Amino acid sequence: MAEQKTVTFIITRQDGPDSAPYEETFEVPYRTNMNVISGLMEIRKNPVNAKGEKTTPVQWDMNCLEEVCGACSMVINGTPRQSCAALVDELETPIRLAPMATFPVVRDLIVDRERMFDALKQVKAWIPIDGTHDLGPGPRMPEKKRQWAYELSKCMTCGVCLEACPNVNDKSDFIGPAAISQARLFNSHPTGDMNKSERLEGLMEDGGVSGCGNSQNCVQVCPKGIPLTTSIAAMNRATNIQAFKNFFGSDNAH
Amino acid sequence: MADQQREFFYRRLHSLLGVVPIGLFLTQHLFVNHFAVYGEESFNKAAGFMAELPFVILLEIFVIYLPILYHAVLGVYIAFTAKNNTSRFSYFRNWMFRLQRITGIITLIFIVWHVWETxxxxxxxxxxxxYSLMENILTNPFMFWFYLVGIISAVFHFANGLWSFLVSWGITQSPKSQKVATYAVVLVFLVVSYLGVRTLIQFAYGV
Incomplete structure (x- = not known):
């Protein structure tokens, strides 16, 4: 029988939120069409590192396994992306895995993306439709608008754009591109439009849209190809107009 | 204005002041100085006219000193809150982002020295x-290169800042318009740099 081919993984590990990171190398048996997650599953099955020492299984986060949930994002060979969509055959070896540095590490490759959900709350990225009685159907949405808004709705809060953004770091409270684009998505919805100003006010709060420095890394790295920089420019325009309305007064400032 | 919206206001003011009046002043300054190329007398006449404008000290304070001071203080803060990552993401705009911060710091150092000296x-x-004031400064080769770097940094910072201004104010929204704006500001960079560098060569080498 031919010798079993292996794939080398060099993983940046961390035992807990406050412990120091370290690197550990693993030799994983190769299978055709394997992705990074199936490699990690092999390590979990047999947690022995390249030196033959028994170790703890590497922890990572995952959910859908089809690049729509955003949970399995990590830095793979220097690039932040989803590990489910990262095919081993298409990667340079050794494969280096590290947690996304923008977020606090929970353990190994698991990071806490809570700041992204806080950002969605800041910009009220939802449409309030609950009431005490049936409000009936909302206004219709033009098909053409629906088509471009659908592109924005592909955001899975995966954190890759925040990882690439030089202005999202521990010295700044910038919320990052994802939430800015979500505010645009909900403002473009005919029912969401009724609460437009609330989202714009959120974007004008500290850490909001003005934190963008136009490095435009986000639009380059977004796994869903969302036009994030167009969204940011659109929200720049909308918040400026809102600010003028607020200051000078307008019947349409609501 | 709500308290928690101060940052938004400060950043928008920073963006506006960078173009109006600072960018306009920079262009005007290099434009008027270019009179040096037509001879000593020509420069002295033009510089004299600027120096004898009515209320010149008020013009200087409100059009030049205060806007630059504000832009510089907030700008240094902005530059040092960024975590540059061009080694990981070497895209064109990311480099412009980094250079915008580097040239801002160089320009600040240059302006402080330039204002002190003149x-x-x-x-x-x-x-x-x-004319002789600048001639004496710039015939020193070190100062010539210092001014060259300072002026090119300042013009780069203005031209690239003009591009960001167009985005920050929501004027260029589509990728296409942003691309056209890139070409336009490259042209601004080349033209305004030429004005400045040509004048430096005149002062330093008399040609």
């Missing part, structure tokens, strides 16, 4: 606004 000395009565 306007402050004139104010103290140690110098006169005339």
């Amino acid at each position: 306007r402050v000395q004139v104010g103290l009565g140690n110098a006169e606004v005339e």
